[in-house]
Amino acid sequence: MAFKIIASQCTQCGACEFECPSNAIELKGEKYVIDPKKCTECKGVFEIQQCASVCPMPNTCVPA
């Protein structure tokens, strides 16, 4: 299981990149992308997914 970013709605603020406890998010070209192999949905680390909690755009950082 992993999360994904809907690029068309993303503001590229980058908050998710440094909040991610798994270093699963990086800027590729103009888009922030979540690596599904690294994403743990924050299980065992935080109660709630950090990327989705900090994202300022509704329904933009969502389950893949």
Add this chain to the structure above:
Amino acid sequence: MMSAPIISLESLTNTTSAGQLLTIANSGGCASSSCGSSSTPTDMNSATWEKIKDHPCFSEEAHHYFARMHVAVAPACNIQCNYCNRKYDCANESRPGVVSEKLTPDQALRKVIAVANEVPQLSVLGIAGPGDACYDWNKTRATFERVAREIPDIKLCISTNGLALPEHVDELVEMNISHVTITINMVDPEVGEQIYPWIFYGHRRYTGTDAAKILHERQMLGLEMLSERGILTKINSVMIPGVNDQHLIEVNKWVRERGAFLHNVMPLISDPAHGTSFGLNGQRGPNALELKALHDRLEGGVKLMRHCRQCRADAVGLLGADRGQEFTLDRIPLEPLYDGGKRHDYREVVSRIRDDHSAAKKEAIATVASVNIRGSLQVAVATKGGGRINEHFGHAKEFQVYEASQTGIKFVGHRKVEPYCHGGLGEDAALAGIIAALDGIDIVLCARIGDCPKEKLMEAGIRATDTYGYEYIEDGISALHATEFGTVPSQATA
């Protein structure tokens, strides 16, 4: 027409050769070698004055001479405000949070050097959104480290919502960040709940009064920590009619008790087209007179900033004259080398003429205050810097508003306008907009004005004159005041 002798700061800022600058510098101004201390305002100690005398946002007096630039390097934010739309970019609008391009720390360094080479008034580099400078801290720090290495004398400044401020206060001190602005819109979570839909703190999202309570506590702690360490703080508050307008009197008390240096109460800018929650829900901003009424009620608390222009997050230049569009990444050199010549020469000239200006200002204010007349005169001034009435009516993008009364001459605000000449609207439409913007103004002072706009202003009940063109603003207003009311010293009428 011109009062002599004058060093034209305009000629300085438009000149390219440092030699020319020095020739101008040496040709006039204050001849005394003891210049330097007399311009310290009477209500401030000299150590504080040293900190603000070239910071245009912390000193109304400095904003006539010095410029700031903002770099948008820290776009991540830890709160959501109802007056902010995070998706919005625009090259043409002038309001907080709006930028045409975000920068990496390396790109920001390039831009700061390019601007420092071309804008002699530059004294301050700020990071002021979009996003929060303390939350997106690594990018803020990387930018300041690079710039401080290349241009050590530039003042560093940040703007923050305060939530992540306490954990970075010690680093702010280490990095010599001398000025911090905190946006504080409430001290009551019930009010805060109407402004902030959520915050992200301690790895989770909070909403409602829980969110506002945490934000409030962090803001107060951050402010106290900065005050203890001698960092000057400006509190920005957005005036939202019906939500926090009366509450800002309480905010002013709280921040005064915690050592805030300056309080900047600015109007909410709200429009459905901006896509903000307030804009879409029809929340209106205050008009100029409502804002002034609140400012007047706040007099006597923390010193008020009345000269804020609510600039863009990538603004460059004097507060009233943005030059940001000249310095987009595609217009600046790839590897500019810093040359401090123009900034150095400009500072030298300003330090000489500033005492002259300060003395003239004090005398003019005393003269106006000595006249025993009830009521006040609202004066709109067209200026392009240097503290003089030196802008043509038709070129003015804003008018600075002064109030002359028994308490002297006071800067009370500004009114933005679409210029009469060269505006996008055509002259008649532009003039209608200017007349509306000058609501409540008795008289306009400018360097030049044509007969046609002058007559139309007169029909709308606003007089305009270029009689005091190129004089210091306060000198012009004092002379005008004497003409309007007659010079009757109060003791003569007692």
